[in-house]
Amino acid sequence: xxxxxxxxxxAIEAKGLKxxxxxxxxxxxxxxxxxxxxxxxFLGPNGAGKTTTVRMLATLLRPDEGSVKIxxxxxMGEATEVRKKVSLTGQFASVDGDLSGMENLILIxxxxxxxxxxxxxxxxxxxxxxxxxxxxxxQVKNYSGGMKRRIDIAxxxxxxxxxxxxxxxTTGLDPRSRxxxxxxxxxxxxxxxxxxxxTQYLEEADQLADRIAVIDQGKIIAEGTSGELKASVGxxxxxxxxxxxxxxxxxxxxxxxxxxVDIQLPSDPLAIVAQVSDTELVTNALGKLAxxxxxxxxxxxxxxxxxxxxxxxxxxxxxxxxxxENGEEVQHIHxxxxxx
Amino acid sequence: xxxxxxxxxKLEVDEAMISALSSRxxxxxxxxxxxxxxxGWRALLKIKYVPEQMLDVTAFPIMFLLMFxxxxxxxxxxxxxxxxxxxxxxxxxxxxxxxxMYTGMxxxxxxxxxxxxxxxxLPIWGPSVLVGMLLVDTVRYSLASAIMITLGFIxxxxxxxxxxxxxxxxxxxxLFSFSLSWIWTTLGLILRSEKSLMGVSMLVLFPLTFVSNVxxxxxxxxxxxEAFVEVNPISLLVTATRGLMHGTATIEEISWVLLAxxxxxxxxxxxxxxxxxxx
Numbered sequence: 190x191x192x193x194x195x196x197x198x199x200a201i202e203a204k205g206l207k208x209x210x211x212x213x214x215x216x217x218x219x220x221x222x223x224x225x226x227x228x229x230x231f232l233g234p235n236g237a238g239k240t241t242t243v244r245m246l247a248t249l250l251r252p253d254e255g256s257v258k259i260x261x262x263x264x265m266g267e268a269t270e271v272r273k274k275v276s277l278t279g280q281f282a283s284v285d286g287d288l289s290g291m292e293n294l295i296l297i298x299x300x301x302x303x304x305x306x307x308x309x310x311x312x313x314x315x316x317x318x319x320x321x322x323x324x325x326x327x328q329v330k331n332y333s334g335g336m337k338r339r340i341d342i343a344x345x346x347x348x349x350x351x352x353x354x355x356x357x358x359t360t361g362l363d364p365r366s367r368x369x370x371x372x373x374x375x376x377x378x379x380x381x382x383x384x385x386x387x388t389q390y391l392e393e394a395d396q397l398a399d400r401i402a403v404i405d406q407g408k409i410i411a412e413g414t415s416g417e418l419k420a421s422v423g424x425x426x427x428x429x430x431x432x433x434x435x436x437x438x439x440x441x442x443x444x445x446x447x448x449x450v451d452i453q454l455p456s457d458p459l460a461i462v463a464q465v466s467d468t469e470l471v472t473n474a475l476g477k478l479a480x481x482x483x484x485x486x487x488x489x490x491x492x493x494x495x496x497x498x499x500x501x502x503x504x505x506x507x508x509x510x511x512x513x514e515n516g517e518e519v520q521h522i523h524x525x526x527x528x529x
Numbered sequence: 530x531x532x533x534x535x536x537x538x539k540l541e542v543d544e545a546m547i548s549a550l551s552s553r554x555x556x557x558x559x560x561x562x563x564x565x566x567x568x569g570w571r572a573l574l575k576i577k578y579v580p581e582q583m584l585d586v587t588a589f590p591i592m593f594l595l596m597f598x599x600x601x602x603x604x605x606x607x608x609x610x611x612x613x614x615x616x617x618x619x620x621x622x623x624x625x626x627x628x629x630m631y632t633g634m635x636x637x638x639x640x641x642x643x644x645x646x647x648x649x650x651l652p653i654w655g656p657s658v659l660v661g662m663l664l665v666d667t668v669r670y671s672l673a674s675a676i677m678i679t680l681g682f683i684x685x686x687x688x689x690x691x692x693x694x695x696x697x698x699x700x701x702x703x704l705f706s707f708s709l710s711w712i713w714t715t716l717g718l719i720l721r722s723e724k725s726l727m728g729v730s731m732l733v734l735f736p737l738t739f740v741s742n743v744x745x746x747x748x749x750x751x752x753x754x755e756a757f758v759e760v761n762p763i764s765l766l767v768t769a770t771r772g773l774m775h776g777t778a779t780i781e782e783i784s785w786v787l788l789a790x791x792x793x794x795x796x797x798x799x800x801x802x803x804x805x806x807x808x
Contacts, residue, residue: 247650251807272652273555283643287575299567300653302556318549328578344647348555373550380551 199258200225200352200383201246206255208241208407215241217407219255223385223400225351228378230398230415231387232498238407239387240280243354246385247277260351276350280357282337283344286330290321290340293329297347315343319373335366342373346382353377355386359393371396391498395419403502411502422501425491427463427471432484434458440483447474465490561654568661576665585631586673590624594677597744598684605745610685617681617688618771619743622702624677625670626738626763629706630730632666633713634723649806656802663710670706674699690776698773701786705766708790711797718804737763762789 203221207214216238223229231239244250246259248268257264259271277283284293291312298308316325319339324332329340338358345353355374359367374397378384388394394401395415403411403418411418429444431437441452441461448470453462465471471490478485559567576582597620602609636659639645648658678686678695688695713730720726740758747758758764765785772778 244646249646249649269652272650273558275650277646277650279643279646281643283647285571285644286642287578288571292574296567296571297647297651299570300559300564300648300651302559302563304556307556314545314549318546346550349551373546376547376550380547 198225199223200227200260201229201385202258203246204256206242206245206257207253208238208245208250209253214407216245216252219404219407219409221402223383225260225383226378226381227399228374228384228386228397230394230401231385231404232389232391232394232401233387233404234389237404239404240356241407242404243277243356243385243387247275247354248272249277274350275352275354276345277354278338278341278345278356278358280360282329282341284329284337284341287328289326289328290316290332290336290343291325293340293344294347297344301348303347311347315347319343320369333366335362335369338362338366338370339373342370346377349377349380349382351381352383352385355384357387357389360389367393391415391418403498405503411498418498422498425465425468426497427465427474428487428489428491429461429463429478429485430457430459430487431461432459432486436483437461439481440478443477443481443483444474447477459486558652561657561660564653564657565660565664568658569664570661572662572665583669583672585628586669587676589628590621590673590677591680593620593624594680594684601744613681613684613686614688614775615771616744617677617686618698618774619741619767621674621677621699622705622763622767622770623738623741623743625673625702625706626709626766627734628670628673629666629710630713630727630734632663632710633715633717633730634726635717636662636714637717637720637723637726640718655806656798659714659801659805663707663714666710667703667707670703671699674702688774688776690774690778694774694776698770701773701783702766702770705786705790708793708797711794711801714801715797715804718801737761742767762786765789 199222201221201223203219206216206219206221208216219238219242221229231242233239241250245252246257246264248264248271251265260274262270262274264271284290285296288296291309294312294315295305295308298311299305303311313322313325316322319342321336321340321343324336329337332340342355342358358370358374362370371393374384374386384397386393386397398415400413401415401418402409411421413421427444427448429440431440437454437458441454444461444463445452448463448465450464450466453464454460455462468490475485475488594617598609598613598616602612602616606612606615645658649655678699690698713726716726716729720729740754741761741763742758743763747755747764750758765782766789769778769782769786772782
């Protein structure tokens with residue numbers, strides 16, 4: 190687990206955080222020590238307790254047990270102070286769909302104490318920065334998914350918070366919108382904001398987070414940098430398809446020798462799958478196949494998916510959980526690792 | 530409708546974005562009145578986008594007044610004009626009290642949306658979300674009252690208390706309605722859906738408004754029913770409003786309404802806030 194930070198430079202310091210809904214231990218003893226100015230990723234499937242943890246840290250939900258200090262303030266005793274320093278972008282749009290983007294930002298600005306004129310100027314500045322100027326007067330409910338996310342984040346930083354919670358900021362977004370959100374997060378962090386984000390995608394945590402906690406059934410089951418986590422699950426899977434099915438056995442043999450791992454032969458007579466521990470070996474292995482005159486139609490190196498992380502860490506696949514707060518069953522969204 | 534909007538809005542990380550994102554100046558924390566008024570502004574904006582929501586305070590009162598005056602007037606008072614003098618303050622109270630329940634429905638609907646999470650995580654005076662909403666509702670009730678009294682005047686309503694009496698009567702009614710709204714906000718936070726809220730509200734409002742002195746003189750009722758009508762807060766309200774409009778109100782009658790309002794707010798406003806924070 191992470192080293193101890195005894196100095197006052199922690200954005201979040203939690204000990205034994207617990208929340209129980211009836212029989213369901215949604216959050217079951219979470220410890221956190223997140224230094225200021227970093228991005229911390231909370232990785233886990235639906236129902237793992239990510240949202241519940243974030244809602245507690247953002248003063249929306251009272252913890253049943255545990256002690257938490259946010260930027261040096263006691264979460265329960267000094268909630269108002271905490272609220273001055275943090276901001277939350279929830280999993281579902283935390284803006285008013287009935288109002289326009291402009292009106293939403295003015296509303297938040299006014300509530301934070303800006304004059305009418307200042308609120309309007311700040312709203313315009315943010316809309317421009319987030320590429321929403323042309324949609325400023327449209328009702329937010331007519332925005333696309335990516336635009337909703339951006340206005341949502343904009344609403345969270347009308348006064349830039351010292352600590353920003355982003356609950357699954359890119360779930361359901363297309364790749365382009367996702368990249369835009371990532372860019373925004375990177376700029377925010379570069380200006381000194383501490384970010385805690387939850388995600389179901391290892392890739393996202395990998396791209397953004399300095400440290401990652403893997404959470405399952407209310408408990409942190411692994412914590413570390415993305416490099417450390419990946420080392421524990423391997424670098425991903427190599428998928429290869431040969432042109433001639435008769436060459437598959439030979440190709441598999443070559444790959445076993447080069448990669449020093451077990452090879453799987455799926456029912457597809459052309460396919461070979463190998464769990465890779467070191468990506469650098471892959472280049473050599475593919476070269477060896479070419480030298481042996483084995484023609485490939487296709488090859489790809491996939492990042493390990495959340496499923497694989499889970500399988501490795503817990504020895505069991507990701508299950509469908511009941512969403513503890515809405516009582517609705519939520520299907521885990523499977524996303525294949527992308528071609529590396 | 531505007532799904533293609535963002536293709537034109539290419540996002541670029543540039544100086545403007547970096548400067549927009551690094552603005553960290555925090556203005557002075559606004560007071561509760563200011564944030565309540567801001568939430569009132571939010572409610573007014575919603576009316577701008579969905580003007581149909583004003584039907585309950587415009588069409589309803591007109592329908593009620595016309596219907597009950599001409600339906601019951603002849604049978605109960607012998608003439609619709611005489612009955613109107615008696616009925617109007619009562620039916621006004623009944624109408625406004627009935628539309629207070631929309632406050633709870635609005636809140637019930639609103640609170641499910643993520644935006645309430647944001648409001649609750651802001652460093653503002655907690656009740657201002659609800660107070661702002663209720664203030665705008667008070668404006669709506671005033672509109673309903675103005676429409677009904679104007680129509681009543683055209684139909685022949687001639688109050689002995691004059692304009693001052695009418696205004697005082699409406700003022701008392703608005704105060705009572707504001708306090709009553711807190712019951713619906715409480716229920717709006719407890720009940721699961723708008724439908725169940727509607728059901729419960731009707732269950733409370735129908736007997737309270739009909740089994741009162743709105744339509745008939747309680748002396749004509751069987752004694753057990755009369756006893757209920759006498760203590761019904763709606764009857765107290767109607768007696769005082771009628772008294773103010775016709776210039777016969779006593780301090781005692783008005784005090785009962787004020788007392789009822791204070792008790793309702795005293796119980797339900799803290800209860801609502803407790804539920805709101807817990808949600």
